[in-house]
Amino acid sequence: MLGIGGILPAVAGITRAELCPWRIDRFALLTCFHMFGSGSTGQTMTFDPTLAMIRFGTGLGPRFAPPPSAVRMMSDLRGEDDMAQAFPVAGFATVEPSHAALIWINRQTRAARDTPSEEAAQAARQQLRALIGPARRTTHLAMLARAVDAPHGLRERLVAFWADHFTVIRRSSETAHLVGAFVEDAIRPHVAGRFSDMLRAVVTHPMMLLYLEQFRSIGPGSQRGRRRNAGLNENLARELLELHLLGVDGSYDQRDVRELAELLTGMTYGPQRGFYYDPARAEPGAETVLGRTFGADATLENVLAAMDDLARLPETVAHLARKMAVHFVADDPPADLVAAMTAAFDDRGDLGDLTNAMLAHPAAWAATRQKVRRPQEFITAALRALGVTGAEILRATNGDYRRLLTRPLRIMGQPWQEPPGPDGWPERAEDWIIPQGVAGRISWAMQAPIRIRPALPDPRDFVRDALGDLATEDVIFAANAAESRQDGVGVVLASAAFQRR
Amino acid sequence: MDRRKFLIGGAALGCSAAASPLVTPVALAAAPGENRLIVIILRGAMDGLDVLRPLHDPAYAALRPKLHDGRHLNLDGQWGANPALEPLLPLWQAGEVGAVHAVSTPYRDKRSHFDGQDILEAGVLDIGGGATGWLNRLLTTLPPGAAETAYAIGREHMAILAGEAPAARWSPDANLRLTPAVQRLLERVYHDDPLFRDAADQAIAIAAQVKADEAATESATDDTMMGAPVGNGVHVKVADFAAARLRGETRIASFSIGGWDTHQNQRNGLRRPLQQLAETILTLKARLGPVWGQTAVLCLTEFGRTAAENGTGGTDHGTGGAMIYAGGAMRGGQIAGDWPGLREADLYQRRDLMPTQDVRALAGWVMRGMFGTSAAALTETVFPGLELGQDPKLLH
Numbered sequence: 001m002l003g004i005g006g007i008l009p010a011v012a013g014i015t016r017a018e019l020c021p022w023r024i025d026r027f028a029l030l031t032c033f034h035m036f037g038s039g040s041t042g043q044t045m046t047f048d049p050t051l052a053m054i055r056f057g058t059g060l061g062p063r064f065a066p067p068p069s070a071v072r073m074m075s076d077l078r079g080e081d082d083m084a085q086a087f088p089v090a091g092f093a094t095v096e097p098s099h100a101a102l103i104w105i106n107r108q109t110r111a112a113r114d115t116p117s118e119e120a121a122q123a124a125r126q127q128l129r130a131l132i133g134p135a136r137r138t139t140h141l142a143m144l145a146r147a148v149d150a151p152h153g154l155r156e157r158l159v160a161f162w163a164d165h166f167t168v169i170r171r172s173s174e175t176a177h178l179v180g181a182f183v184e185d186a187i188r189p190h191v192a193g194r195f196s197d198m199l200r201a202v203v204t205h206p207m208m209l210l211y212l213e214q215f216r217s218i219g220p221g222s223q224r225g226r227r228r229n230a231g232l233n234e235n236l237a238r239e240l241l242e243l244h245l246l247g248v249d250g251s252y253d254q255r256d257v258r259e260l261a262e263l264l265t266g267m268t269y270g271p272q273r274g275f276y277y278d279p280a281r282a283e284p285g286a287e288t289v290l291g292r293t294f295g296a297d298a299t300l301e302n303v304l305a306a307m308d309d310l311a312r313l314p315e316t317v318a319h320l321a322r323k324m325a326v327h328f329v330a331d332d333p334p335a336d337l338v339a340a341m342t343a344a345f346d347d348r349g350d351l352g353d354l355t356n357a358m359l360a361h362p363a364a365w366a367a368t369r370q371k372v373r374r375p376q377e378f379i380t381a382a383l384r385a386l387g388v389t390g391a392e393i394l395r396a397t398n399g400d401y402r403r404l405l406t407r408p409l410r411i412m413g414q415p416w417q418e419p420p421g422p423d424g425w426p427e428r429a430e431d432w433i434i435p436q437g438v439a440g441r442i443s444w445a446m447q448a449p450i451r452i453r454p455a456l457p458d459p460r461d462f463v464r465d466a467l468g469d470l471a472t473e474d475v476i477f478a479a480n481a482a483e484s485r486q487d488g489v490g491v492v493l494a495s496a497a498f499q500r501r
Numbered sequence: 502m503d504r505r506k507f508l509i510g511g512a513a514l515g516c517s518a519a520a521s522p523l524v525t526p527v528a529l530a531a532a533p534g535e536n537r538l539i540v541i542i543l544r545g546a547m548d549g550l551d552v553l554r555p556l557h558d559p560a561y562a563a564l565r566p567k568l569h570d571g572r573h574l575n576l577d578g579q580w581g582a583n584p585a586l587e588p589l590l591p592l593w594q595a596g597e598v599g600a601v602h603a604v605s606t607p608y609r610d611k612r613s614h615f616d617g618q619d620i621l622e623a624g625v626l627d628i629g630g631g632a633t634g635w636l637n638r639l640l641t642t643l644p645p646g647a648a649e650t651a652y653a654i655g656r657e658h659m660a661i662l663a664g665e666a667p668a669a670r671w672s673p674d675a676n677l678r679l680t681p682a683v684q685r686l687l688e689r690v691y692h693d694d695p696l697f698r699d700a701a702d703q704a705i706a707i708a709a710q711v712k713a714d715e716a717a718t719e720s721a722t723d724d725t726m727m728g729a730p731v732g733n734g735v736h737v738k739v740a741d742f743a744a745a746r747l748r749g750e751t752r753i754a755s756f757s758i759g760g761w762d763t764h765q766n767q768r769n770g771l772r773r774p775l776q777q778l779a780e781t782i783l784t785l786k787a788r789l790g791p792v793w794g795q796t797a798v799l800c801l802t803e804f805g806r807t808a809a810e811n812g813t814g815g816t817d818h819g820t821g822g823a824m825i826y827a828g829g830a831m832r833g834g835q836i837a838g839d840w841p842g843l844r845e846a847d848l849y850q851r852r853d854l855m856p857t858q859d860v861r862a863l864a865g866w867v868m869r870g871m872f873g874t875s876a877a878a879l880t881e882t883v884f885p886g887l888e889l890g891q892d893p894k895l896l897h
Contacts (some may be wrong), residue, residue: 113811113813114812171613171615172613372696411674421619421628433700434670435669435670435671435703435704435707436672438700438704439676439677439707443678446683472693474689474690474692474693477689478690481686482683483680487680487686491686492690496693499697
């Protein structure tokens with residue numbers, strides 16, 4: 001029974017890398033040579049259209065021709081956001097039901113308690129709250145439709161990456177449909193722009209102020225702090241340093257957290273007013289963060305200028321470059337790739353430059369696919385391979401939405417917009433490919449396609465639609481040997497070759 | 502031996518063969534002892550005052566004019582249980598279910614479900630990025646054992662078991678049903694990728710195990726010491742699955758039951774979650790068979806609810822609440838705790854039941870008794886900074 005004994009510890013998290021650092025398919029050995037340059041033929045791997053779609057995009061599909069070059073991908077990224085126009089998602093200011101209305105009606109309902117209008121108030125409240133779920137679904141479907149219809153999907157992948165970097169999770173039922181608005185407002189417009197602009201948009205967005213509790217932070221020495229014995233909330237300051245900027249290994253300490261928290265005081269949010277800067281909450285005096293002194297006067301401009309400064313710190317730049325390489329390329333990315341990305345990003349603090357440096361580097365095109373598609377990416381890629389259109393996605397019934405999307409995502413380990421904490425989703429393949437996650441992927445692959453496409457493609461064609469020239473002999477064999485179209489399509493989608501990117 | 506056996510061998514799908522690998526993983530180190538701990542997270546904040554009603558408190562009736570409807574189960578003249586707990590009465594009488602009242606985590610004032618649950622599962626107030634769960638930290642203090650020692654069960658992410666120590670995770674509704682032909686094809690497409698191959702092997706083995714458990718339940722000749730699951734639904738499947746694992750190598754299991762956030766019409770609203778809780782405990786007892794005697798079940802919730810009912814027949818987020826416990830290893834048949842009283846001046850912020858004990862200390866003493874965890878490990882590793890206090894003597 002050695003077998004299971006060997007399997008269990010691995011599943012339970014013992015680092016597989018120690019056992020077998022290079023794996024997957026028959027290309028593995030070949031790739032080792034490429035990555036380390038040892039024994040190579042001198043040929044350098046560069047842009048590969050199939051990998052472009054799989055590693056940096058949302059997947060292959062019969063509706064799409066892969067991009068001819070990285071230059072083309074970058075020009076698309078820096079050009080018009082066609083998908084946002086085709087599938088609009090409401091921002092915080094226009095979304096219905098608005099946060100202001102939901103909070104207002106809660107207050108009205110409380111005020112009406114034990115009065116004749118209590119029942120009517122309750123009914124109105126229920127009516128408004130009944131719109132939250134559908135609004136959340138509409139946003140989810142629109143975001144999925146964008147990823148399914150995008151010619152290569154680099155922008156959609158970057159949006160997901162940066163939204164995860166600046167994770168926001170709903171803290172109350174009133175904000176369950178508003179995380180998508182945050183991504184639309186603060187993340188999406190900036191994925192190919194300056195990082196400092198994204199950072200400014202994030203720290204002033206109501207959803208971030210609510211999620212990391214900046215809205216309740218009050219300088220102890222401020223006008224309000226002295227009057228009400230209220231205090232600092234360090235949550236946003238800590239996560240900025242630990243997660244968003246320097247990284248957990250950054251050279252900051254608790255004093256920097258506190259000073260930054262004091263600097264951030266004044267930034268707040270109210271449902272009726274929206275984001276605003278309240279000097280009466282701002283801690284007086286200059287604050288010193290990481291040896292830099294900011295903002296003697298309590299103004300929003302001082303806070304934002306500090307954000308601009310922290311955004312360009314060498315530690316921040318290196319942290320973000322490495323994080324992007326880890327997400328797209330490998331859990332332990334080659335040092336020269338990270339160095340090239342760091343240098344390019346450091347130049348202007350431009351996220352387009354950062355992405356471009358990754359796509360321009362040979363190590364980004366290594367044949368070994370070390371990462372695995374996250375559940376949302378997996379479903380997106382499967383829909384593209386099946387030739388589903390964004391318009392079809394929008395027509396999904398409530399039942400299909402639950403059966404084919406939200407419930408499977410939960411079983412696969414990625415309930416939509418509900419990551420475990422402010423540090424977002426895990427990166428390592430080992431965190432996703434656990435028994436329950438694989439069971440969820442296999443079950444979806446075997447059962448969902450026939451519900452979506454009752455006339456399934458011939459598995460022998462489908463294997464090319466889904467994997468292009470990355471189809472391995474085993475997958476081609478399995479597609480040919482399957483008893484039915486459903487089994488054939490399912491096995492292709494469930495295969496390791498399809499799950500890896 | 503070939504680890505791909507589960508996928509290839511037709512016999513591996515048969516009942517006996519499928520059952521064997523997970524029940525008797527020979528290659529694994531011995532699990533730490535024979536005692537079992539199950540932690541059930543009651544998500545949504547259970548109203549301890551309506552579930553276990555303090556009939557002896559003179560202020561109680563006035564606070565709960567609608568909810569205190571006289572239909573409680575009289576436990577001992579002092580306490581009444583919510584009528585939905587009737588199925589648990591035999592266990593109460595047998596001393597296998599009990600509770601500690603007026604308990605809470607150290608979380609105060611903001612009364613957010615999300616923070617409250619995060620703190621309950623982290624076991625510490627500081628829940629910044631990278632927080633681990635206290636059951637996972639308990640694992641790190643135990644002698645190295647089987648990877649299956651701890652199991653998080655169900656669709657929910659169980660932060661209580663997140664961390665560095667290995668812990669398995671499965672949701673019975675993952676429902677992996679494959680024909681032998683598809684299994685052989687999957688074996689082929691995972692063959693060269695150990696990460697996928699091993700995870701799929703185990704998924705298939707667990708799914709086969711669940712199927713075998715179901716078959717065994719139906720035949721009922723399996724083990725005369727075991728009863729049938731009680732009730733229907735996901736919660737019963739989860740309890741049944743947990744019991745099957747705990748009969749094997751698993752010693753610690755955790756899952757959650759939701760539906761406790763009863764702001765309105767609580768008399769109806771509490772019925773379903775209480776029924777689910779009762780069926781869960783009864784299924785655990787029935788399906789654990791002889792090892793029920795070595796089992797402790799702790800049911801923890803993020804906080805209690807307001808002492809007074811609100812204008813809509815419900816209660817709002819509060820502070821102190823109750824911890825229900827069960828299991829043959831526990832000293833049940835009592836509502837323990839240090840009762841603070843319900844007069845307005847006795848309440849926390851003149852609003853909520855005053856917590857008089859830290860629920861982490863209660864869990865700590867149970868772990869100490871079950872696994873021999875030292876006081877130092879409890880107050881430094883499992884619950885850093887905890888005051889362990891007096892032994893509440895909840896175990897036999």
